[in-house]
Amino acid sequence: MTAAYTQLEARFKRLAVIRDSAGVLEWDLQTLMPPGGAQARTEQLATLSVMAHELLTDPRTGELLERAETDALNAWQQANLRGMTREWRHASSVPASLVEARAKANTECEFAWRKARPANDFKGLLPLLQKVLDLARETAAIKGEALGLSPYDALIDQYEPGARQAEITPLFDHLAAVLPELITEVIDKQARRPAILELSGPFPAATQMALARRMMQAVGFDFDHGRLDTSAHPFCSGVPDDIRMTTRWNETDFLPGLMGVLHETGHAMYERGLPEDWRMQPVGAALGMGLHESQSLIVEMQASRSREFITWLAPRAAEAFNGSGPAWSAENFIRIYGKVERSLIRVDADEVTYPCHIVLRYRLEQALIGGDLKLADLPGAWADGMKALVGIVPPGDKDGCLQDIHWPGGGWGYFPSYTLGAMTAAQLFDAARRARPEIPTALGRGDFVPLMGWLRENVHSKGCLLPAHELLIAATGKPLDPQIFLRHLRTRYLDS
Amino acid sequence: MTAAYTQLEARFKRLAVIRDSAGVLEWDLQTLMPPGGAQARTEQLATLSVMAHELLTDPRTGELLERAETDALNAWQQANLRGMTREWRHASSVPASLVEARAKANTECEFAWRKARPANDFKGLLPLLQKVLDLARETAAIKGEALGLSPYDALIDQYEPGARQAEITPLFDHLAAVLPELITEVIDKQARRPAILELSGPFPAATQMALARRMMQAVGFDFDHGRLDTSAHPFCSGVPDDIRMTTRWNETDFLPGLMGVLHETGHAMYERGLPEDWRMQPVGAALGMGLHESQSLIVEMQASRSREFITWLAPRAAEAFNGSGPAWSAENFIRIYGKVERSLIRVDADEVTYPCHIVLRYRLEQALIGGDLKLADLPGAWADGMKALVGIVPPGDKDGCLQDIHWPGGGWGYFPSYTLGAMTAAQLFDAARRARPEIPTALGRGDFVPLMGWLRENVHSKGCLLPAHELLIAATGKPLDPQIFLRHLRTRYLDS
Numbered sequence: 001m002t003a004a005y006t007q008l009e010a011r012f013k014r015l016a017v018i019r020d021s022a023g024v025l026e027w028d029l030q031t032l033m034p035p036g037g038a039q040a041r042t043e044q045l046a047t048l049s050v051m052a053h054e055l056l057t058d059p060r061t062g063e064l065l066e067r068a069e070t071d072a073l074n075a076w077q078q079a080n081l082r083g084m085t086r087e088w089r090h091a092s093s094v095p096a097s098l099v100e101a102r103a104k105a106n107t108e109c110e111f112a113w114r115k116a117r118p119a120n121d122f123k124g125l126l127p128l129l130q131k132v133l134d135l136a137r138e139t140a141a142i143k144g145e146a147l148g149l150s151p152y153d154a155l156i157d158q159y160e161p162g163a164r165q166a167e168i169t170p171l172f173d174h175l176a177a178v179l180p181e182l183i184t185e186v187i188d189k190q191a192r193r194p195a196i197l198e199l200s201g202p203f204p205a206a207t208q209m210a211l212a213r214r215m216m217q218a219v220g221f222d223f224d225h226g227r228l229d230t231s232a233h234p235f236c237s238g239v240p241d242d243i244r245m246t247t248r249w250n251e252t253d254f255l256p257g258l259m260g261v262l263h264e265t266g267h268a269m270y271e272r273g274l275p276e277d278w279r280m281q282p283v284g285a286a287l288g289m290g291l292h293e294s295q296s297l298i299v300e301m302q303a304s305r306s307r308e309f310i311t312w313l314a315p316r317a318a319e320a321f322n323g324s325g326p327a328w329s330a331e332n333f334i335r336i337y338g339k340v341e342r343s344l345i346r347v348d349a350d351e352v353t354y355p356c357h358i359v360l361r362y363r364l365e366q367a368l369i370g371g372d373l374k375l376a377d378l379p380g381a382w383a384d385g386m387k388a389l390v391g392i393v394p395p396g397d398k399d400g401c402l403q404d405i406h407w408p409g410g411g412w413g414y415f416p417s418y419t420l421g422a423m424t425a426a427q428l429f430d431a432a433r434r435a436r437p438e439i440p441t442a443l444g445r446g447d448f449v450p451l452m453g454w455l456r457e458n459v460h461s462k463g464c465l466l467p468a469h470e471l472l473i474a475a476t477g478k479p480l481d482p483q484i485f486l487r488h489l490r491t492r493y494l495d496s
Numbered sequence: 497m498t499a500a501y502t503q504l505e506a507r508f509k510r511l512a513v514i515r516d517s518a519g520v521l522e523w524d525l526q527t528l529m530p531p532g533g534a535q536a537r538t539e540q541l542a543t544l545s546v547m548a549h550e551l552l553t554d555p556r557t558g559e560l561l562e563r564a565e566t567d568a569l570n571a572w573q574q575a576n577l578r579g580m581t582r583e584w585r586h587a588s589s590v591p592a593s594l595v596e597a598r599a600k601a602n603t604e605c606e607f608a609w610r611k612a613r614p615a616n617d618f619k620g621l622l623p624l625l626q627k628v629l630d631l632a633r634e635t636a637a638i639k640g641e642a643l644g645l646s647p648y649d650a651l652i653d654q655y656e657p658g659a660r661q662a663e664i665t666p667l668f669d670h671l672a673a674v675l676p677e678l679i680t681e682v683i684d685k686q687a688r689r690p691a692i693l694e695l696s697g698p699f700p701a702a703t704q705m706a707l708a709r710r711m712m713q714a715v716g717f718d719f720d721h722g723r724l725d726t727s728a729h730p731f732c733s734g735v736p737d738d739i740r741m742t743t744r745w746n747e748t749d750f751l752p753g754l755m756g757v758l759h760e761t762g763h764a765m766y767e768r769g770l771p772e773d774w775r776m777q778p779v780g781a782a783l784g785m786g787l788h789e790s791q792s793l794i795v796e797m798q799a800s801r802s803r804e805f806i807t808w809l810a811p812r813a814a815e816a817f818n819g820s821g822p823a824w825s826a827e828n829f830i831r832i833y834g835k836v837e838r839s840l841i842r843v844d845a846d847e848v849t850y851p852c853h854i855v856l857r858y859r860l861e862q863a864l865i866g867g868d869l870k871l872a873d874l875p876g877a878w879a880d881g882m883k884a885l886v887g888i889v890p891p892g893d894k895d896g897c898l899q900d901i902h903w904p905g906g907g908w909g910y911f912p913s914y915t916l917g918a919m920t921a922a923q924l925f926d927a928a929r930r931a932r933p934e935i936p937t938a939l940g941r942g943d944f945v946p947l948m949g950w951l952r953e954n955v956h957s958k959g960c961l962l963p964a965h966e967l968l969i970a971a972t973g974k975p976l977d978p979q980i981f982l983r984h985l986r987t988r989y990l991d992s
Contacts (some may be wrong), residue, residue, distance in 0.1 A: 016544040020536075021517045028520055036721035039737030040516075040775070047513040225532035242533030279536070 004067035005077060008084055009281060011064070015055050016280035023237050027244045028268040053099065057092040068240040076283055079465045083282030086161060093146030094139055102135045106410030113408035122379055122397040127261060131377050133368060138413045152369045155413030159289040160420065162467045165366070167480075168185055168416050172359045174482045176389060179356050182486070183391065186340045186493040196335050197327035205230075205249035210259040210322045212247065215313070218446040219265045219299055221245075228267060234260055236267040240279065243268045254321070259300055265297030267292060269429040269452060274309055283464045288412065291468055293421025293458070294428060300352050301422070302429035302488075303451060305337050307496070308444035316446075340493060342392045351422065352489055356389035358419040361404075361412060363411060373449025424472060426485040428459065431476035440483070500563035500572060504580055505777060507560070511551055512776035518544040519733050523740045524613035526727040536711060549595065552587040572779055575961045579778030582657060589642030590635055598631045602906035618875055618893040625904060626871050631845045635864055648865045649782045651909030655726045655785040656916065658963045658981065661862070663976075664912050667919070668855045670978045672885060675852050678982070679887065681989065682836045682848055682989040691824035692831050701726075701745035707816040708757040711809070713734060714942040715795055717741075722764060730756055732763040736775065750817070755796055762795030763788060763825035769956025779960045785910065787964055789917025790924060791955070797847050797918070798925035798984070799947060801833050803992065812942075836989060838888045840895040847984055854915040857900075861908055885891035910942060920968065922981040924955065927972035 014438040029041050049469040053059070065085050073081060109128040140151030149155050153164050213228060226243035236376050238244035245264045250257055278284025302311055311330040315456060318328040326332060340350045352394055364381060367373035373381055382401040383393045394400035401407075406414055432454040433439045442450045460474040465471075469479055503911045509633040518541055518897055525537050546846040551557070561581050569577060605624040643650050649660050709724060722739035734740035735906025741760045746753055766788060782788050805825040814824040822828060836846045842853040860877060863869035869877055878897040879889045890896035897903075902910055908934055928950040938946045961967075977989030 014543060014547060017540050017547075019523060020540055021544065024524055025520055028524065032723065034738060036718065036722050037735075040735050040737040043776075044513050044516055047510060048517065052512075223534065224530050227528065228529055239533075241536040242530060265755050280539070312750060369821055459887060 003071050004064045005071040005073060006079060008064050008068055008081070011055065012080075012084055012282060015052055018048050018055070020239050020280070022052075023239070027237050027246075031229045031233070031244075031246060033039060044490070045081045047184075048353050052098070053091060056088060057096075060253035061088055062092060076465060078487045079463075080278070080281050080283035083285070083464050088281060089147055090143060090158060091141050095142075096371050098135065098139060098142070102132075102410055103138060105131045105135050106292050106408075109408040113402070113405065117398055120396045120398040122402055124416050125402070125408070126375060132157070132408065132410055133375055133412075135146055137369055137371070138409060140412070148262065152366055154368065155365075155417060157413075158378075159234075159414050159417050160468070161288050161464075162469065163288070163290065163416065164422065168362070168420070169444070169471075171482050172355075172362055172416075172419065172482065175355045175419070175486075176359045178486055179352065180389060181373075181392060182489060182494075183340065183342065183352055183356070185344070186489075187308065189494060190335075190340060195331050195337065196339065199255070199321075199323065199327050201234075201253065201321075202251045203249075203254040205251060207320055208249050208254045208257060211254070211317060212258060215262055215304075215314065216245075216268075219262065219269060219448045220390065220452045221268055222272070225272060228261070234264060236264045236271070238271070240271050240274045240276075243271055247259065254317070255333075259319070259337065262304045263300035266296035270460055273456045274451075275463040275465075278463055283420065285464060287462075287464050287468050287471065289417035290420035290424060291459070293417055295422035295455070296421045297351075297422055297425035298429050298451075302425055303443055303448065304484065305351075305492075306441045306443055307334060308442065310337060311423070311445055311448070311461045312446045313414065336453070342390050344386070344390075344392065344394045345403055352493060353390055355422060357417055360385040360389050361406075361415040364401075365415065369412060420480070423480055423482055423485040425483060426488040427472065427476050428455070430484050430488070432458075433451065481486045499567050500560045501569060501577065502569040504557070504560050504577070507578075507582070508778060509556060509776045509788040511548055514548045514778070516735050518548075519605055519735070523742075524735050526729070526731070527725045527740075527742060529821050532765070535729060537590035549587060549592070549794060553592075553691040556761050557584055558588060572707050572774065573790075573963060575959075576774070576777050577782070579960050582791075585643055586639060587653060594631065594635060594638070598628075598635060598906055601627045601631050602904075604818050604902065606678070609898070612900045613894055616894040616898070618898055619671065621898070621904070622871060623636075628904065629908075632906060633865055633867070634906070635825055646839065647973075648862055648909065651861075651865065651911060652841065653909075654801045655910050655913050656964070657960075658917065659784070659786065659912065659967065660669060663965075664858070664916070667976065667978050668851075668858055668912075670899065671851045671915070671982075672855045672915060675794075675848070678985060678990075679836065679848055680836065682985075683838070685990060686836060689831065691827050692835065695751070695819065696747075697749065697817075698747045699745075699750040699817055701747060704745050704747075704750045704753060704817050705816055707813060708754060708890050710812065711758055712741075712755065713763050715758065715893055717761050717946045718946045719984065721768060723756070726986070730760060732760045732767070734767070735782075736767050736770045736772075737835070738743055750813075751829075754813070754832065755800065759796035761826055762792035765795065765951070766791035766956055769948075769952045771957050771959040771961075774959055781960060783958075783960050783964050783967065785913035786916035786920060787967070788957070789913055790920035791951070792949075793918050794922035794925050794951065798921055799939055799944065801847075801988075802936065803830060804936045805942070806830050806833060808940055808942045813889055834986055840882070840885050840886075840888065840890045841899055848885055848989060851915045851918060854911055856881040856885050857902075857911040858915075860897075861911060865908060878973045890943055917975070919978055919981040921967065922984040923972050923974075923977060926953075926984070 006230060025041060025044055025048070033041060065081070065088055068081055072245070105128070109125070109132045112125055112128050116122070122316070136155065137151065140155050143149070143154035144151040147157065150158060150165065156163050156165070156168070163393065208332060217223070225241050226238065226245065229244065231244045231246035232248060234247045236243065236245045245261070245268055246255060247264065270286060271446050274286065275284050292375060295440065304313070310333045314330040314333040318324060340352045342353060344350055344439070346354065347356055360382070363385065364378065368375065378401050379397050386400070387393050406412070432451055436450045436454050439450045442448070459471065462471055473479055515929065521537060521540055521544070529537060541617040541890050562579070563583055565579055601624070604622070605628045608621055608624050612618070624773055632651065633647065636651045639645070639650035640647040643653065645653060646661065652659050652661070652664070658821050705724070712724065713719070721737050722741065725740065725742045726744060727742035728744060730743045732739065732741045741757070741764055742751060743757050745762065770782065771780050802811070806829045810824060810826040814820060836848045838849060842850065845853055856878070859881065860869065860874065863877070864871065864874070875893050882896070883889050885893060902908070928947055932946045935946045938944070955967065958967055962970060969975055
């Protein structure tokens with residue numbers, strides 16, 4: 001008889017194929033699909049999702065997982081079995097009726113949110129959002145029970161395996177204690193430097209595409225194993241051997257889009273570097289959303305916004321768009337890409353204020369899931385939190401608690417990953433630079449090889465062999481340390 | 497308890513989703529996929545194929561099919577159940593080990609064929625081709641046993657449900673008795689008409705694409721429900737609400753490519769017109785390869801090569817490419833598109849000689865599957881058949897028995913569909929024109945609405961409600977009649 005573990009590998013390979021197929025269908029939907037294909041595609045995706053869920057929660061999967069505990073396994077296989085068990089626990093603890101009710105409520109609320117946000121209509125969205133929250137709380141309670149976790153920890157664990165409030169809260173409290181003052185210092189300092197010069201366009205999409213591809217190649221993106229296409233909302237999907245990145249082009253300002261491409265390239269490089277021997281198995285997949293985000297932020301925030309890289313980038317951008325004069329100087333690019341300001345919208349926030357947006361959401365999620373805050377009181381709590389953390393208050397909910405898709409879409413527990421990712425990025429980049437001191441100089445000639453080599457060896461190729469905190473210790477010598485992130489911010493924004 | 501039939505619908509919907517997903521993956525592979533994605537994609541497709549096979553041959557499917565016999569069903573549901581049963585019988589009769597052995601042997605031989613053909617190396621391919629043939633014969637015997645059919649009938653039935661040699665042989669014998677002399681007559685007649693004038697290029701791909709899209713729209717292709725892309729080998733795939741057509745562009749001669757697009761558009765219109773209430777069910781799918789081919793040939797051969805349509809097409813092609821003079825006249829286009837000649841290659845053959853190529857293959861398949869012809873003797877038999885049917889003999893196997901991918905790829909039993917399709921096309925077009933006498937005039941102004949309306953009503957929307965021969969009787973008043981096809985040929989090539 002085939003060992004239980006071997007049968008599980010076959011089973012999880014199928015699961016991966018269903019999901020990867022759904023990924024191609026989703027990519028196609030976002031990039032090329034004619035509009036009339038929407039209904040058929042929605043049905044295909046829904047059926048594939050049910051098939052994946054059924055395969056995963058099939059009682060046979062549970063039996064095999066139990067039996068495999070006694071199989072003789074090497075370290076990778078053990079980690080693979082841990083990943084399988086984790087996925088199975090998350091999926092099988094929740095009754096199918098609740099999964100379906102959530103999917104329905106989330107979709108309904110997300111659609112309503114698309115209208116409620118521009119209309120500034122929190123009250124109108126409230127009943128649907130309440131339903132989404134109630135079902136998320138129900139799920140959190142059930143999963144928490146099954147996993148031996150508090151409800152909110154169970155939600156976080158979906159995106160960030162092993163992460164717990166007990167570790168996150170002190171880290172975030174530390175950031176909350178330091179950042180508001182740091183933001184003031186940085187803004188004061190920036191007020192005293194020369195004004196930012198505007199770059200005047202237009203910047204044709206085709207030229208932006210060519211420049212973006214050149215930057216992607218500098219990072220190490222291999223177009224034999226991936227593509228760059230256009231979609232309304234940029235994303236990075238696909239499988240390690242065939243990465244599908246997308247972006248969109250703003251013909252009046254190419255600068256944010258270019259950084260967006262570099263950000264997604266970081267995600268792509270992580271996927272591409274995952275352990276080749278473990279394709280289509282849980283241990284061969286990305287370790288969590290925080291580590292994934294750390295890889296995009298290492299490329300975007302740590303490397304590509306470094307003085308060294310921008311000094312290499314600016315003349316190439318000028319060449320591409322026939323730009324000249326002081327606006328096209330590296331110094332001006334550094335000022336643009338390093339501008340810090342108190343702003344209302346998370347996705348537009350700079351790297352200094354961004355964690356404050358996340359800490360606010362984290363605290364509010366804790367209170368909402370824990371039942372300590374009523375949804376009706378969210379706008380007030382949002383304003384108070386923004387005032388304390390970022391120093392400004394939104395004039396309306398459109399730019400406040402209605403701004404993100406996460407809550408209406410049911411993505412409770414996701415937000416902490418962004419800032420865990422930012423701190424992890426700083427810590428990994430710091431370790432990489434100490435291990436390979438040539439990294440900054442290399443970035444100054446557009447060469448990511450030393451940085452990517454270190455990341456490939458210490459992060460990408462490890463897949464899910466180790467839990468995230470152990471991977472970080474193995475790679476950097478210590479657990480997540482917010483001081484490294486804060487030191488990075490002080491060095492970049494106050495010392496230079 | 498849910499009725500067995502209802503459970504079967506859910507099961508076959510999943511089967512459709514797996515296949516449709518594989519279709520998107522295959523389309524992507526052919527059009528856009530970066531080369532490095534090949535291995536991962538091959539594995540995804542192989543896994544999806546195994547999953548579909550397992551779902552179909554699952555013992556539970558057989559049980560449900562048996563139980564559903566006693567469910568109270570309407571005519572569409574009954575036809576759906578027939579389709580399910582047929583698919584199940586084909587799939588479940590063959591042991592998985594034989595399916596796997598065939599897949600492996602076919603792939604291996606097809607790869608070898610890609611080199612053997614240009615090298616004219618029949619002897620070198622012989623061992624692999626023998627293996628493919630042996631496994632096809634084994635499959636044919638097993639399926640024949642299970643379906644109560646002769647072995648070769650069982651193979652034909654895979655592509656052409658219900659078609660039997662007992663009906664095909666007399667039809668093909670009739671064509672074989674008439675066509676060789678007809679070909680001579682046509683060639684003699686064409687020798688006496690003015691010479692064909694060459695169109696001089698180049699013909700930029702982008703202009704060809706624009707002209708092709710215009711022709712597709714004339715036929716009725718809805719770009720809200722489909723796309724036209726470029727691939728090395730043109731095909732038409734997708735689902736009825738999202739049809740994916742591809743083509744390739746030859747910048748020195750646009751004429752064959754344009755007809756190729758019109759051919760694929762015929763396939764597309766059939767898929768698009770399949771019954772909307774039966775999406776993702778066997779009864780909602782195309783009826784067989786012959787009927788599918790009839791739909792492409794109605795658009796390409798019957799309608800688009802008609803004097804009326806070419807008279808509309810020629811000035812629009814001239815306008816697109818800035819062409820002028822007698823070479824761009826409708827008369828010259830008619831001569832080009834109607835040229836008949838004895839040629840060696842099936843895919844390049846005109847509509848008069850094409851059936852001779854098929855009759856040859858049909859007779860050889862019969863003999864090879866029946867064991868009356870040894871594979872080593874194929875080249876000789878091929879030469880004899882070509883001499884008798886087409887009137888020329890290939891100088892080498894490259895242009896003889898090695899020219900088609902079907903046999904090395906394991907597609908035994910497929911060839912008859914081409915000529916069944918051509919005869920069906922003539923008969924349906926004839927009936928359509930009698931029912932809607934305005935069709936030729938409409939084609940003369942590039943208007944396919946009357947023709948497509950009739951086809952939608954009498955063919956497309958019927959799905960698999962009726963077996964092919966009953967559909968043909970319902971639509972045209974009689975079974976397949978080769979005289980209608982031969983009359984079409986005489987009218988077009990001798991009378992005009």
